[in-house]
Amino acid sequence: MTSMQNIQPLGETGPAISHLEIGTGHTDCHARFYPALYRLDLIRDEGEEKIDLGFSGSRLLERLLQAPGQVVPREELLAHAWSDRIVGPGSLNQQIYTLRQVLGDEKKREIIQTLPRRGYLFNPKFLTGQAAEPQPMEAPVTANAxxxxxxxxxxxxxxxxxxxxxxxxxxxxxxxxxxxxxxxxxxxxxxxxxxxxxxxxxxxxxxxxxxxxxxxxxxxxxxxxxxxxxxxxxxxxxxxxxxxxxxxxxxxxxxxxxxxxxxxxxxxxxxxxxxxxxxxxxxxx
Structure with a gap:
């Protein structure tokens, strides 16, 4: 089980936002994943690129990161990322492909690995930085809100x-x-x-x-x-x-x-x- 670091935005006095540091397949680039914001930031020397993963994409990556190095069955990923509706395996395949694109992993597939007929796992080698205990924060906005x-x-x-x-x-x-x-x-x-x-x-x-x-x-x-x-x-x-x-x-x-x-x-x-x-x-x- 992974834990998250906290970041306090400059000029703000509110609670820190939990995030995870992730390596990528892009040159000189790492990522910060904010589950509560459904967002992934690509950090490069020349600046940052904020990417909105959407609800399902964020939930899918979040579930994989809860157990790095362990195979998460496809059925469990579908239930976690699309808990509010029934979708087919094609939606999962497309979302995995999108995450690999964002992480620069669509060709080598080293970060999110496929286990045929079993599921997917997140390669723990791509978890970077020292983790810290997350601080309490407001519940994320859900589809009902x-x-x-x-x-x-x-x-x-x-x-x-x-x-x-x-x-x-x-x-x-x-x-x-x-x-x-x-x-x-x-x-x-x-x-x-x-x-x-x-x-x-x-x-x-x-x-x-x-x-x-x-x-x-x-x-x-x-x-x-x-x-x-x-x-x-x-x-x-x-x-x-x-x-x-x-x-x-x-x-x-x-x-x-x-x-x-x-x-x-x-x-x-x-x-x-x-x-x-x-x-x-x-x-x-």
Whole structure:
């Protein structure tokens, strides 16, 4: 069982925030993982890069770090990271791939190791620094504490009514699942009542909804992801609806399923041209 260090931000007098020091596969770079903030900071000589792991990604890494060097079964990881809904093994595979990308471990796979038919383990060699006892702190915000959608959903300068009504064709379950995922993804935006804009593109049998808090960034988002939309068009064997947005350097792709479920894929912008077909297929299907 690992324990956590505490860090006190400069200029603040509140309680210290527990974190873990982690080695990475990046050159001259280590990471600080803050489970309560669902965040990983990449520390380099030239500065820091803050990465929002999201609820499931943070919970998954947290569970692996609770028992470094020990195999954590896939079923246990699924239950810990997605305790509020039922997801398939494809979601776990995609999230592990995303964590490896963030840690610079997607090729060597030395940090998060796969044990076929058993599960995953975190390599204890990549835990760095001396651990200290964590201080009491406020409970982290959970999905239940997230306020309802208060920001207007707009299609450029108009309310996004076509999107809302078209969701009814996917069923109430699909709409609720989408709202839950978007609430987690855009929590920090909603806290500041920032409107979200969208535009739609047809890619073969797939309809891709591009969303961003800045209206002028939508066309750039569409242009930057042309290779991905072409890939989706080739892989979609049935009508599909996707939502795509860019957050903290990561493209988040939500694939809505006919049965009301939502598959989720997260890709770093530097890896956009190299997304494996099997990952997109898992998201689409």
């Amino acid at each position: 997230i306020p309802p959608f208060a920001a207007p959903m707009e299609h450029f300068s108009r309310p996004l009514a076509p999107w809302r009504f078209s969701l009814l064709t996917l069923g109430v379950g699909s709409m609720l699942a989408l709202i839950l995922v978007l609430a987690l993804t855009w929590f920090y935006k909603l806290m500041f009542q920032t409107p979200v804009f969208s535009t739609e593109v047809q890619a073969g049998k797939a309809q891709i909804i591009y969303a961003d808090s800045r209206e002028d960034a939508l066309q750039e988002l569409v242009m930057d992801t042309r290779s991905l939309s072409q890939q989706v068009a080739e892989l979609a064997t049935r009508p599909a609806k996707l939502v795509l947005n860019l957050t903290a350097g990561f493209y988040e792709i939500l694939c809505m399923q006919p049965d009301g479920g939502v598959n989720w894929l997260m890709v770093h912008r530097s890896q956009l041209a190299a997304v494996p077909n099997e990952h997109l297929k898992s998201c689409l299907n």
